[in-house]
Amino acid sequence: MDLTVAEENYLKAIYHLSDGGKKSVSTNDIAAEINTKPASVSDMLRKLGEKEVIEYRKYYGLQITETGKRYALQTIRKHRLWEVFLVEKLNFAWDEVHEVAEQLEHIQSPLLIQRLDAYLNFPKFDPHGDPIPDEFGDVRSRPRVQLNEMDVDQTGQIVAVKDSSAAFLRYLDKVGAYIGARIKVLDKVEFDGSLEILVDQKKTLFMSKDVASNILVLQS
Amino acid sequence: MDLTVAEENYLKAIYHLSDGGKKSVSTNDIAAEINTKPASVSDMLRKLGEKEVIEYRKYYGLQITETGKRYALQTIRKHRLWEVFLVEKLNFAWDEVHEVAEQLEHIQSPLLIQRLDAYLNFPKFDPHGDPIPDEFGDVRSRPRVQLNEMDVDQTGQIVAVKDSSAAFLRYLDKVGAYIGARIKVLDKVEFDGSLEILVDQKKTLFMSKDVASNILVLQS
DNA sequence: TTTCAAATTTAGGTTTGGCTAAAAATAAAT
DNA sequence: ATTTATTTTTAGCCAAACCTAAATTTGAAA
The missing domain is CATH 1.10.10.10 (Winged helix-like DNA-binding domain superfamily/Winged helix DNA-binding domain)
Structure with a gap:
């Protein structure tokens, strides 16, 4: 509905x-x-x-109702994410953001919000210090796992890297993985722990266990 | 209206x-x-x-009518700027952006669009290669001047820097000037060409002629 | 417990932006 | 030039989201 x-x-x-x-x-x-x-x-x-x-x-x-709360929290989540965006990326002052966020919060696109969240690095608070509900409407933050520890067919979203050297980030960028990418483990090689990953339901890519162990995933 | x-x-x-x-x-x-x-x-x-x-x-x-064209171009401008944002910043594929941009284009906030434009570095084309009208609704790009060449009371927007070394950018950031900031020249010292600048109608700051000559401004 | 003031709801109206079905205007064909 | 087909407009309805004015319900005070 x-x-x-x-x-x-x-x-x-x-x-x-x-x-x-x-x-x-x-x-x-x-x-x-x-x-x-x-x-x-x-x-x-x-x-x-x-x-x-x-x-x-x-x-x-x-x-x-519980359903009602979910909707309300979803809207609040969007509002606060947009506020972070306006302040951190577009240099809005914390007191200029409200009415614009009031409009932006009604944009319908789950993908947009996922990506925005990732782009802003999964902020937990808005510029006023209010907490940002997660996509399930609560504040409890779910555990992140290393990509190499996931099993075949499990899905999730890349949320952080352990090694944040420019070289590693450039590599991720080159192969099409990035903070916020939705991934699925297609295959796992027993022998060396290397993985075949589906990125954003489009690209598949192979990576060594070494690389995978530096990627943190929020499971879904 | x-x-x-x-x-x-x-x-x-x-x-x-x-x-x-x-x-x-x-x-x-x-x-x-x-x-x-x-x-x-x-x-x-x-x-x-x-x-x-x-x-x-x-x-x-x-x-x-001419008025009608202005409105249409304004909407098209917003649509295309959002498309650039979605593709370049949020990793949308060029073919996924349309329906989201279709919603975003109706957000009312001139400031938002100015800032977004600056944030995206004043793109001239959207991800489909279609031209992005400027804020006056045409494609003619107006001349940029070096900040040190502006006169007292003139206003504009910082659109680029000549020296884009990290050190210079950090300096700009520290003093509160950034790509997209709206500025006004408050005073100019004859003797050494240094300037007093009002940034975003809030902060005032002083800078040497040397610094100013590395800042490009779109006059308004 | 009756009365009365405040809170709430209903009734009926408006605007915006759609719809269908019917009428009117234009354009095409005989 | 008249009929026919197409395009466009009008007339009359509907839903969403607001409004004012008039009921209704509640609960507090006499």
Whole structure:
């Protein structure tokens, strides 16, 4: 199911006002937060209830559902990643980023966000110091493994290198592997531990165990 | 006046179909291009006519106005800059960028586009080889001057450096000047040609004529 | 417990951007 | 020149997301 831009904004507001689903939120509070009239909020709450991203009982208030939280966190994640981008790459001041990020957060493209995340080096906090949820909507960071320790058919994303010498990075670049690349282990040679890897579902490449042991992968 | 997303898309389609305002375009062609019904197109053409971005005579066809062209080129500029970003920075393949750029092109923020342009080093072509219009909507590239040759009160944007040694770039970074910064000459010392510069309407900084002569500015 | 003020919802209206079906204008063919 | 086919426009509807004004519900105070 897909949410409209307005629905995303409501969910985000509800998530924030309820402090992540803890506190209860009033129609008036939501109206104030997103600058609309309470009547419009009532209308939207009914719709959000039908889509089951909140549990809504007229006059009695609402509760954000697990599904709803996922959507809200996804939007927050995108917002904060864009903020990092604007500040670190485009030299925006920390206080100039909000309204632009407010627009950028609604761009639909999971690939874009994955790549942006990688490009920014998987930041954990935005320029205001707020934590950036991971792609599953939580802050728990999953373990990274060395590429040479993965098994055939396992997939993941290159997130870091152990040896960050220019020579090694140039080599990775040349063969088409880079921070953020999605990879899959196609084959593993028992004899010397060398690997055949599929990069971004397109290129295949071979690498020695030595090289693989310098590549850190976030498994998926 | 501000255009809606739909209006921007229509204008872009009209601009493309008319080959920049040369050929005439039919209602049916537009409908086919943007995947709507001719009836919806008629409706929109009336609105675009009222907003004077096209000249529209029922049944007789339409002509994009100069204002309309400006808007169309602005959207095309944004689209192509984002394509460069996606390919060069986020490792998108040249054929994966279109639909994402189609969304990104509607983000409203002149500052964002200025900074993005600078960040990408003022590319003249997108990954498909199509030219990127400048911020005034044309391809004519304006002359760059050395910062030391500018007069007091003149403004512009840093677009390049002559000496691109790491040391010089580090220096620029340290003092808060960078490719893409908007600057204004506040004062010029006759005696030695040194300058006082306002960067991004915030920081002021002093620099020798020697340093200034290595900074290229696009005047505005 | 009844009353009343605040919060919330409903009813009905607007704009934007679509749609279908029907009408009107233009262009092509006999 | 008249009929026919094509293109384009109008008329009338729909959904999303807002609005105002009028009900309704809740809960706090008398």
